[in-house]
Amino acid sequence: MAGKVVLITGGTGGIGKATAIGLATLGARVGITGRDLSRTRQVAADIRAASENPAIDGFAADMSSQAEVRRLAAAILDTYPRLDVLVNNVGGFWAHRHTTADGLEHTFALNHLASFLLTNLLLDRLKASAPARVVGVSSHVQAEGRIEFDDLQGARDYSGQRAYSQSKLANIMFTNELARRLEGTRVTATCLHPGFVRTDFGAEDQAWFFTVVSRAVRPFLKTPEQGAQTSIYLASSPDIDGVTGKFFANREPKTANKVAYDTDMAARLWDVSASLVGMTSATA
Numbered sequence: 001m002a003g004k005v006v007l008i009t010g011g012t013g014g015i016g017k018a019t020a021i022g023l024a025t026l027g028a029r030v031g032i033t034g035r036d037l038s039r040t041r042q043v044a045a046d047i048r049a050a051s052e053n054p055a056i057d058g059f060a061a062d063m064s065s066q067a068e069v070r071r072l073a074a075a076i077l078d079t080y081p082r083l084d085v086l087v088n089n090v091g092g093f094w095a096h097r098h099t100t101a102d103g104l105e106h107t108f109a110l111n112h113l114a115s116f117l118l119t120n121l122l123l124d125r126l127k128a129s130a131p132a133r134v135v136g137v138s139s140h141v142q143a144e145g146r147i148e149f150d151d152l153q154g155a156r157d158y159s160g161q162r163a164y165s166q167s168k169l170a171n172i173m174f175t176n177e178l179a180r181r182l183e184g185t186r187v188t189a190t191c192l193h194p195g196f197v198r199t200d201f202g203a204e205d206q207a208w209f210f211t212v213v214s215r216a217v218r219p220f221l222k223t224p225e226q227g228a229q230t231s232i233y234l235a236s237s238p239d240i241d242g243v244t245g246k247f248f249a250n251r252e253p254k255t256a257n258k259v260a261y262d263t264d265m266a267a268r269l270w271d272v273s274a275s276l277v278g279m280t281s282a283t284a
């Protein structure tokens, strides 16, 4: 990865930080994002020490806010004349319905729309750096996901589990639609399930039963280093040259929810997402 530039969203903890250490150890220049500037800078210093790679940059932005995502994208474009890999890792789980600064439901806004908007804002830079890769961190729960077009933001009926699995299915539909739109550009789009990993996932607003279950199973979960392996593989391996529109787990291609292969639904989700972030659907 020497000479390559990688941006990892949500790189201050859990799977994102372990992915950053892995790719920095392979020699890439790595940018990480987190909400708090001093924490993000501290983690960038930790990654420098762990990887013995000085080329680590920290960017602060609350990515649930579209204005912050736009500001982040501008800072990335200013800092990096090339961008070889974008890892859309940021995401979380909220047991109760919260709304963002834009008045959108938090899970959908952070887990799907933030990656949708950031990717679109960085796409020209990725195309100019081709071959380049966009890697999305989805989840196994995509299998239970449904895209509720008439209540995408759970305004009528919210459940944390439903909102989360919808957002993780949206990650795969976005990847597949992006891959179609990027055909011929040598920018590829893949996504993955990292496994069940011991991180701070869901800690901000956990359902009580989930707290009990996660305490009980915590010792049996993957370490963040193990959970980062498929992200690192998709971001860096020559095996993945030219591979696009595919979902992986344990570094192997997997079949996703059948909805993920519905091109009409994916195009519809793209158009709705573009409208929610104030972009024209022709982008990409």
Ligand SMILES: NC(=O)c1ccc[n+]([C@@H]2O[C@H](COP(=O)([O-])OP(=O)(O)OC[C@H]3O[C@@H](n4cnc5c(N)ncnc54)[C@H](OP(=O)(O)O)[C@@H]3O)[C@@H](O)[C@H]2O)c1
Pocket: 009, 010, 011, 012, 013, 014, 015, 016, 033, 034, 035, 036, 039, 040, 061, 062, 063, 064, 089, 090, 091, 092, 110, 137, 138, 139, 140, 193, 194, 195, 196, 197, 198, 199, 200, 201, 202, 203
């Ligand atoms: N853990 C699992 O078992 C598991 C399983 C399947 C999929 N996943 C997926 O893996 C990804 C990473 O999860 P994780 O388990 O590593 O979670 P985590 O330990 O909670 O880390 C989340 C990261 O996102 C950042 N973040 C959270 N809210 C943010 C916001 N509003 N704006 C900007 N950054 C924000 C956090 O940074 P700051 O707190 O510093 O802002 C942190 O770096 C997620 O997409 C998750 O859905 C996880």
